[in-house]
Amino acid sequence: GAVVSQHPSRVICKSGTSVKIECRSLDFQATTMFWYRQFPKQSLMLMATSNEGSKATYEQGVEKDKFLINHASLTLSTLTVTSAHPEDSSFYICSASYRGRGTDTQYFGPGTRLTVL
Amino acid sequence: GQQLNQSPQSMFIQEGEDVSMNCTSSSIFNTWLWYKQDPGEGPVLLIALYKAGELTSNGRLTAQFGITRKDSFLNISASIPSDVGIYFCAGSESNFGNEKLTFGTGTRLTIIP
Numbered sequence: 001g002a003v004v005s006q007h008p009s010r011v012i013c014k015s016g017t018s019v020k021i022e023c024r025s026l027d028f029q030a031t032t033m034f035w036y037r038q039f040p041k042q043s044l045m046l047m048a049t050s051n052e053g054s055k056a057t058y059e060q061g062v063e064k065d066k067f068l069i070n071h072a073s074l075t076l077s078t079l080t081v082t083s084a085h086p087e088d089s090s091f092y093i094c095s096a097s098y099r100g101r102g103t104d105t106q107y108f109g110p111g112t113r114l115t116v117l
Numbered sequence: 118g119q120q121l122n123q124s125p126q127s128m129f130i131q132e133g134e135d136v137s138m139n140c141t142s143s144s145i146f147n148t149w150l151w152y153k154q155d156p157g158e159g160p161v162l163l164i165a166l167y168k169a170g171e172l173t174s175n176g177r178l179t180a181q182f183g184i185t186r187k188d189s190f191l192n193i194s195a196s197i198p199s200d201v202g203i204y205f206c207a208g209s210e211s212n213f214g215n216e217k218l219t220f221g222t223g224t225r226l227t228i229i230p
Contacts, residue, residue: 034217042223043221046218049217105165108159110158111159
């Protein structure tokens with residue numbers, strides 16, 4: 001099956017710093033990537049949809065200036081958490097899909113655990 | 118954002134028992150998906166449903182897409198220890214699962230020794 005990787009798998013940073021998380025589709029070209037956030041013992045909440053070469057579409061309540069998304073190529077999307085604060089500590093998961101694969105679905109990465117001190 | 122309601126929220130069963138969980142929505146979805154998530158990992162797709170009324174199996178797992186397109190259920194037969202984890206349903210307004218997904222609240226499955 002399709003493989004999506006994320007890097008880093010976990011990161012600890014100080015409050016006020018910025019953190020970049022990478023999401024890569026390893027064996028297919030992803031026209032669309034999605035970024036989700038999951039707080040402990042909660043469900044996945046979609047943050048934004050990212051299409052290659054265009055600006056990301058953010059869900060209501062997600063600050064686009066705080067969570068910068070770049071989808072520069074068909075295999076790479078990045079999420080940058082700017083000026084991170086403890087309340088941004090969460091599990092960030094990306095997924096990647098390729099439109100046109102028929103009844104296919106999106107493939108999820110293993111997630112990145114962000115802890116802001 | 119919108120969430121799908123899953124029930125039960127948690128289940129404690131003995132190995133070998135059958136499991137049933139369901140997912141309901143106030144709005145229609147055209148695709149229903151079931152995922153399993155292990156601690157500290159991303160969700161893994163179990164079953165995808167694309168047509169109202171569809172019943173699909175994947176080994177010991179069976180899922181159905183409700184005829185009203187507002188619900189779905191997942192059954193696991195003869196549970197084994199590796200079934201432990203959190204199960205999420207997800208709905209898509211598109212006819213494929215590669216579009217924006219809305220996730221359910223999750224059902225945590227625990228197997229009692």
